[in-house]
Amino acid sequence: MSGAEAKEEFTESLELRREETDAEIKRQSQVYTATRDTLFPKKITHNGTHALSLEWVFGMNPALPAFCLQDHGQLVVFYAGAHVGVLYNHTSNSQHILQGHCHPISTMCVSEDRRWIATADRGPKSTVIIWDSYSGIPVHTLFECHLKSDVMAMAFSRDTKHLVTLGAEEVQCVYIWDWTNETDMTNMKPLWFTELDPKHGFQDYIIFNPNDSTQLLSSSESHVLFYSRTPGALQYVALKAKKTTFMAGSLSQSVFHWSKPEIITATAAGSIVVWDLEEDLAANQSLHTVKLIPIQEHPITALTVTDSCFVTGDTQGHINFYDEEFLILTSYTKFHLDAIVSISFSKECTEGYLEDCTVEAKPLIIRNFVVSTVSSTVVHVNTQNGRLDILLHKECGPIHAVACHPEQPTVAIGNHKGVLKVWDSDTKVILCSRVFETEKKIQCVTFDPQGIYLAVGFGSGAVHILNSRTLKSDPAECFHNSKDSIHHITFSSDSKYLATADDGKAVTVFRLQTSKGSKPRWTYLGRYYSHYKPIKDLLFGVHLDSTQPRLLSLGMDRRLVEYDLQKSDVNELLILSSERIEQSEVPTGMTWYPPLTAEQFLLVSSDQYKIKLFNSTTKMCRKTLLGPTYGSPIKKSMVLPLSKDPDTNSFYMVYITEDKVGLQILPLDGNPYKSNAVVCHPTGVSTLACSYDGQFVFTAGGSDSTVLSWEISFNALEGAAALGGKNILPFYALLEGGRDGKFYREMEDLFYYCQLRHQGNDSTKEWQLSTKIPLSEVPSLMRALAYFPTEQEIENMHNEVKFSKYAETGKYVTDIDLEEVIKLYVNHRPALGISNYELAQAFHILGDPDKRGRPVLQRQELLELLQAQGEHMTEEEMAECFTTLLGLNKDKEKGEEKALEARGRQHSGHDKNTSKSGDSEYSLEGAVPDEISMETFTDHIMCFPSSAEKSGQSSPPE
Numbered sequence: 001m002s003g004a005e006a007k008e009e010f011t012e013s014l015e016l017r018r019e020e021t022d023a024e025i026k027r028q029s030q031v032y033t034a035t036r037d038t039l040f041p042k043k044i045t046h047n048g049t050h051a052l053s054l055e056w057v058f059g060m061n062p063a064l065p066a067f068c069l070q071d072h073g074q075l076v077v078f079y080a081g082a083h084v085g086v087l088y089n090h091t092s093n094s095q096h097i098l099q100g101h102c103h104p105i106s107t108m109c110v111s112e113d114r115r116w117i118a119t120a121d122r123g124p125k126s127t128v129i130i131w132d133s134y135s136g137i138p139v140h141t142l143f144e145c146h147l148k149s150d151v152m153a154m155a156f157s158r159d160t161k162h163l164v165t166l167g168a169e170e171v172q173c174v175y176i177w178d179w180t181n182e183t184d185m186t187n188m189k190p191l192w193f194t195e196l197d198p199k200h201g202f203q204d205y206i207i208f209n210p211n212d213s214t215q216l217l218s219s220s221e222s223h224v225l226f227y228s229r230t231p232g233a234l235q236y237v238a239l240k241a242k243k244t245t246f247m248a249g250s251l252s253q254s255v256f257h258w259s260k261p262e263i264i265t266a267t268a269a270g271s272i273v274v275w276d277l278e279e280d281l282a283a284n285q286s287l288h289t290v291k292l293i294p295i296q297e298h299p300i301t302a303l304t305v306t307d308s309c310f311v312t313g314d315t316q317g318h319i320n321f322y323d324e325e326f327l328i329l330t331s332y333t334k335f336h337l338d339a340i341v342s343i344s345f346s347k348e349c350t351e352g353y354l355e356d357c358t359v360e361a362k363p364l365i366i367r368n369f370v371v372s373t374v375s376s377t378v379v380h381v382n383t384q385n386g387r388l389d390i391l392l393h394k395e396c397g398p399i400h401a402v403a404c405h406p407e408q409p410t411v412a413i414g415n416h417k418g419v420l421k422v423w424d425s426d427t428k429v430i431l432c433s434r435v436f437e438t439e440k441k442i443q444c445v446t447f448d449p450q451g452i453y454l455a456v457g458f459g460s461g462a463v464h465i466l467n468s469r470t471l472k473s474d475p476a477e478c479f480h481n482s483k484d485s486i487h488h489i490t491f492s493s494d495s496k497y498l499a500t501a502d503d504g505k506a507v508t509v510f511r512l513q514t515s516k517g518s519k520p521r522w523t524y525l526g527r528y529y530s531h532y533k534p535i536k537d538l539l540f541g542v543h544l545d546s547t548q549p550r551l552l553s554l555g556m557d558r559r560l561v562e563y564d565l566q567k568s569d570v571n572e573l574l575i576l577s578s579e580r581i582e583q584s585e586v587p588t589g590m591t592w593y594p595p596l597t598a599e600q601f602l603l604v605s606s607d608q609y610k611i612k613l614f615n616s617t618t619k620m621c622r623k624t625l626l627g628p629t630y631g632s633p634i635k636k637s638m639v640l641p642l643s644k645d646p647d648t649n650s651f652y653m654v655y656i657t658e659d660k661v662g663l664q665i666l667p668l669d670g671n672p673y674k675s676n677a678v679v680c681h682p683t684g685v686s687t688l689a690c691s692y693d694g695q696f697v698f699t700a701g702g703s704d705s706t707v708l709s710w711e712i713s714f715n716a717l718e719g720a721a722a723l724g725g726k727n728i729l730p731f732y733a734l735l736e737g738g739r740d741g742k743f744y745r746e747m748e749d750l751f752y753y754c755q756l757r758h759q760g761n762d763s764t765k766e767w768q769l770s771t772k773i774p775l776s777e778v779p780s781l782m783r784a785l786a787y788f789p790t791e792q793e794i795e796n797m798h799n800e801v802k803f804s805k806y807a808e809t810g811k812y813v814t815d816i817d818l819e820e821v822i823k824l825y826v827n828h829r830p831a832l833g834i835s836n837y838e839l840a841q842a843f844h845i846l847g848d849p850d851k852r853g854r855p856v857l858q859r860q861e862l863l864e865l866l867q868a869q870g871e872h873m874t875e876e877e878m879a880e881c882f883t884t885l886l887g888l889n890k891d892k893e894k895g896e897e898k899a900l901e902a903r904g905r906q907h908s909g910h911d912k913n914t915s916k917s918g919d920s921e922y923s924l925e926g927a928v929p930d931e932i933s934m935e936t937f938t939d940h941i942m943c944f945p946s947s948a949e950k951s952g953q954s955s956p957p958e
Contacts, residue, residue: 030135030137031132031134031135031137031139034132034134034135034137035134036070036073036134037073037074038134038135039076039087039089039096039133039134039135039136040074040076040089040091040092040094040096048713048715048716049713049716050678050713050716051663051676051712051713051714051716051717051720052661052662052663052676052677052678052697052710052711052712052713053710053711053713054084054097054099054708054709054710054711055696055709055710055711056095056425056428056708056709057081057082057084057086057095057097057706057707057708057709058413058423058706058707058708058709059081059376059396059399059701059704059705059706059707060079060080060081060086060372060376060378060392060396060705060706061079061080061081061082061104061105061376061704061705061706062341062372062373062374062375062376062396062705063341063374064079064080064105064107064108064341065079065108065341065342065344065372066078066079066341066342066344066370066371066372066378066392067079067108067110067114067117067342067344067370068114068344068345068346068368068369068370068380069087069110069114069133070114070346070348071346071347071348071367071368071380072346072348073091074089074090074091074092075089075090075091075380075389075391076088076089076090076091077090077344077370077378077380077391078108078110078117078133079372079378079392080105080108080119081704081706081708082104082105082680082681082682082683082701082704082706082708083101083102083103083104083105083121083679083681083682084097084098084099084101084105085097085098085105085108085117085119085131086098087133087136088391088392090380090389090391093427093428093429096136098117098119098129098131098136098138100119100127100129100138100141101119101121101127101129102121102123102127102679102682103121103122103123103126103127103682104121104122104682104683104704105119105120105121105122106120106121106122106126106150106151106152106168107119107120107151107152107153107154108120108154109154109155109156110133110156111156111160112156112158112160112210112347113160113347114133114347115132115133115134115160116130116131116132116133116139116156116160117130117131117132117133118130118131118154118156118163119131120145120150120151120154120165121150121151122150123150124147124148124149125143125144126144126145126146126149126150126151126167127141127142127143127144127145128141128142128145128151128154128163128165129141129142130142130163130179140179142165142177142179142188145165145175145177145190146165146167146168146169146173146175148169149167149168149169149173150167150168151165151166151167151168152166152167152168152172152203152204153165153166153203153204153205153206153218154166154206155206155207155208155216156208157208157213158208158210158211158213159213160180161178161180161213162176162177162178162179162191162208162213163176163177163179164176164177164206164208164216165177166203166204166205166206166218168202170198171195171196171198172195172196172198172202172203173193173194173195173196174193174194174195174196174206174216174218174227174234174236175190175192175193176190176191176192176193176229176234177190177191178191192229192232192233192234193234194227194233194234194235194236196225196236197238200220200222200223200225200238201220201221201222201223202220202221203218203219203220203223203225204219204220205218205219205253205254206218207254207255207256209256210256210258210305211256211258213229214228214229214230215227215228215229215256216229217254217256217263219251219252219253219254219265220251221250221251222250222251223238223239223251224238224239224251224254224263224265224275225237225238225239226238226239226263226275226277239263239275250267250268251265251266251267251268251273252265252266252267252268252299252300252301252302252303253265253266253300253302253303253304254266254303255303255304255305255310256305257324258305258308258324259308259324260324261276261277262274262275262276262277263275263277264303264310265303266300266302266303266312267299267300268299268300269294269299270294270295270296270297270298270299270300270314271292271293271294271295272292272293272294272295272300272310272326273290273291273292273293274290274291274292274293275290276290293326295312295320295322295326295328296312296314296318296320298314298315298316298318299314299315300312300313300314301313301314301315301339301340301341302314302340302341302342302343304343304344304345306345306366306367306369307366307367308323308324309321309322309323309329309366310322310323310324310326311343311345311369313340313341313342313343313371314339314340315338315339315340316333316339317335317336317337317338317339317340317373318331318332318333318340319331319332319333319335319340319343319369319371319381320332321366330366332381332386335379335381335388337371337373337377337379338373338374338375338377339373339374340371340372340373341372341373341374342371342372343369343370343371344369344370344371345367345368345369346367346368346369346370347367348367348368349367366383367383368380368381368382368383368384369381369383370391374396375395375396376392376393376395376396376705377390377392377393378390378391378392378393379391395415395417395419395435396415396417396705397415397416397417397419397705398415398416398702398703398705399413399414399415399416399686399700399701399702399705399706399707400414400415400416400442400443400444400686400687400700400702401413401414401415401442401443401444401445401456401457401687401700402414402445402687402688402689402698402699402700402707403445403446403447403454403689404425404447404689404690404691404692404698405447405451405468405692406447406448406449406450406451406692407451407692408451408692409424409425409426409691409692409693410422410423410424410425410431411423411425411689411691411698411707411709412445412447412454412468413445413700413707414442414445414456415442415705416440416441416442416459417435417440418435418436418437418439418440418441418442419433419434419435419436419442420433420434420435420436420442420445420456420471421433422454422468422471425691425696425698425709432469432470432471433471434466434471434472436456436458436464439458439460439462439464440458440459440460441458441459441460441485442456442457442458442459443457443458443459443485443486443487444456444457444486444487444488444489444687445457445489446489446490446491447468447491448491448495448498449491449492449493449494449495450495451468452467452468452495453465453466453467453468453491453495453498454466454467454468454471455489455491455498456489457486457487457488457489457500458485458486459485459486460480460483460485461480461481461482461483461484461485461486461502462478462479462480462486463478463479463480463481463486463489463498463500463508463510464477464478464479465477465478465479465498465510465522474521476521477521477522479510479522479524481508481524481527482500482502482504482506482508482527483504484502484503484504484506485502485503486500486501486502487501487502487503487535488500488501488535488537488538489501489538490538490539490540491540492540492549492551493540493541493542493549494547494549495512496511496512496549497509497510497511497512497525497540497549497551497565498510498511498512498522499538499540499551500538501535501537501538501553502535503534504529505529505530505531505532505533505534505535505555506527506528506529506530506531507527507528507530507535507538507551507553507561507563507573508524508526508527508573509525509526509527509551509563509565509568509573510522510523510524510525511523511525523570524570524571525568525569525570525571525573526568526569526570526571526572526573527573528563528573528574528575530553530555530559530561530563530575530578531553531555531556531557531559531561532555532557533555533556533557534555534556535553535554535555535556536554536555536556536587536588536589536590537553537554537587537589537590537591537636538551538552538553538554539551539552539553539554539590539591539592539602540552541592541616544600544616544617548565548566549565550562550563550565551563551565552590552602554587554589554590554604555587556586556587558580558581558582558583558585558586558587559578559579559580559581560578560579560580560581560590560602560604560614560619561575561577561578562575562576562577562578563575563576564576577619579619581604581612581614581619581621582606583790583792583793584608584790585606585607585608585610586606586607587604587605587606587607588605588606588607588633588634588635588636589604589605589634589635589636589637590602590603590604590605591603591637591638591639591653592616592639593613593639593666594639594642594651594666596651596666596667597667597807598807598808599615599616599622599807600615600616600617601613601614601615601616601622601623602614602615602616603637603639603653603668605627605633605634605635605637605655606627606633607633608633608830608831608832609626609627609628609629609633609831609832610624610625610626610627610827610831611624611625611626611627611634611668612624612625613625613668620799620803621796621799621800622799622800622803623668623800624796624797624800624827624828625668625669625670625827626670626672626734626826626827626831627831628655628657628662628664628672628675628677629672629831630657630660630662630677631657631658631659631660632657632658632659632660633657634655634656634657635655635656635657635658635685636655636656636687636688637653637654637655637656637664638653638654638655638688638689638690639651639652639653639666640652640653640654640690640694640712641690641692641693641694642694643693643694643695643714644693645714650665650666650714650718651666651667652664652665652666652694652712652714652717653666654688654690654697654712655677655688656680656685656687656688656699657677657685658684658685659679659680659681659682659683659684659685660677660678660679660680660685661677661678661680661685661688661697661699661708661710662675662676662677662678663675663676663677663697663712663717665717665718665721669823670731670823670826670827671721671724671730671731672724672730672733672734673720673721673723673724673725673730674717674721674724676717676720680699680701680708680710681699681700681701681702681704681706681708682704683701683702683703683704684701684702684703685699685700685701685702686700686701686702687699687700688700694712695711695712696709696710696711696712697709697710697712698710727819728819728822728823731822731823731826732744732822734826735747735822735826746785747785747818747821747822747825748818750781750784750785751773751781751818751821754773754777754780754781755770755773755777757777757780758773758774758776758777770815771817771818772815772816772817773815773816773817773821774814774815775798775801775802775813775814775815775816778794778797778798778801778816778821778824779794779797781821782797782824782825782828782829785825787825787828787829787830789828790871791871792871793828796828797824797828800824801813801816801820801824802814839934839937839938840855840934843855843856843857843933843934843937846861846865850931850933854933854934855933855934856931856932856933857931857932857937858930858931858932859928859929859930859931859932862932863878866878882927882928882941885941885942885943886927886928886941888927928941
């Protein structure tokens, strides 16, 4: 065989292998093998690989368009809700949710063939994700494509090869990407880009010319920009017009003419502006010929092109079709829609034809289309029979109210437009609804434990008690006892009491009156201004020694208030007790802890990422635990009903933070691996509710007008917790350096030193080594580990250990081993440390501005505060602290003690003739300046790390 023949055979073999490899890749690729019927073959079930899986999206973003993806065989539309895209199959009433963004979706577009979807989110690191609509799989991601800016608008070219993105920067940028290139997307750069002059207004819309992918247009309310792409450059010019043209009103959307070199722009006055493009537009920037054509009365809000027709949507919900001369062909004006946001036509041809509105009545082929409106209404129009199908009808408004029926798969959702809907959460069908005409802003809803009543609290302070089946109410059971917005509403376990908490920091109670021969009726019992700061939670329970209900409220004033329902009478709601349960932390919510112990506990979360268990009778803090640290503290929590699954024996708790929903395994012990959370509403989650069977949790997004349904997988969370290790192992990971780190070795050494110190360092007796230390040594050990608890925190630690086994054994625990010390340290120490902001706030409140405007404390003021405020210090304790902090010698200590003693006598008036302590050489005046700024306090007195070092502690661990 010659060399040439061998080379040719090798080349053929290589080519054959490449073809086989490509064929194998194609066989294995879910994207390549996907068809239009792949995504919705049957009801979608989650595989349980995540503790919380997004199962359904109630609502949509009304500011973004809805796109028609499929029309024949099955009707599929695409829209956005919060931070996810939704592929909704109306035919099978099922959803496939595109999850990938951590921020709200700002814009989206679809390719001409409806195969590819692009979504972009808001935020300083805006991300663009391109999805395959057949399989729902993300195929490409553009990270930070517009630095420090949102993506305002996007569009695919007709051949889908290029994607254009328009940023929302102060100086807007336009980028064109070749997203089909297989290069590393993390380092991908745009092929063409340009910056826009701000004088052209804020551009919020951009498209390619469908006939020429080298041309684009964008528009603002005042200008239309035309772009032309040349090798290595993207140029643009602003289309100019005479001032009389813009008497027609601000500009709306623009489109390219399908056969002429023209751009058509709609206006807010119902007119059309026609721009004639010259051949070399980039070279000639003179005024361009403009025609202004009035075509309708109402402002045009949407403009698109289909099958040689211009199509408009207006503020009255009318859709009109025009020919290229802007003569009306047909219109849809009887659908009773509100302002149109988008019109999307099916790519599947429609059989048959219509007759246009001209005298000749020519045949007219119009594809079916989907329309979205500003109220989140999405409709499908069948152009052959003129039928309109409502796909979504949401009456969009902020949602702060959601509740689940106690015995049925039913969820109630209320919004700020006064619309209340009750859904079947299994079939996703509306069971009943009501629009409140006189009341708006539904703030909270709740079912009673028997599912008979549905109580609704409004922003006006009104409370309506409805029949849960019909949503009808007796006028006598519509109460207006407050003018402050209702934010919490709850029934007692026997359904005989209803309580509300409002913005006026007051609690109101209603009672169900029953008498023989008459229908039960709700009556007003009383109202009490029980807190001086906003109420964070309201909770009914049952007394341990009886079946009588008890009511508690928790406020930002750190007070837990219990009400005396049995002794209260009409217009006289009484308080049973009011106790301050926190020293510095601010409570964020409470719930009843499940019966995992012989005691009944109240679970209280705080703004310092802590969860505390309080004895429900004595209100004593019995346990402090590190809570989930997912960016923000717990806002609200609920214990799920015990699962009927025999394989699941644990209790679980669901919770929400500022923007996440999470699942927690009980009992609580501070193990971080027993908790999991995911982003649910990036702009803020307002409340949550769990289904009667504990299998689903619903979160309301407030301003994003959506409610998300999450399917729970206990096995997934249990598996993740098992991977974190058992017993003490997960807690080692919370120590700096872990089990093998320097910090653990220091902790171990200090633990054994505490043993020696307790037995006496100078003792001549034989030391008794033990695995435990006395409880009295715990405060010293904690301080040696750089955690400085207050006296209240020390008492909480002592009580936690001392009473840990009392309910079971009747005996106190008086000593503690190293593993328990580690858990105690991890759970009690501050989750974030002390931030610069907190110190600055303290000096701003306590101090006065100096000559440079900095807040400072006078030395005398500081000493008086330490002795009189909070957990005040004695003179001896203060002298000892300053001696240690400032490194003063023994002589100085004596001088300071005398000085402090003299100052104390002067302050108390016992010795007015004593000389000032400043006369002593070793007084504090010699070591502490007269004016103490924050920098002096942190750097000179406390010797804290520098600001740069502390800045890393300002946010919680993720």
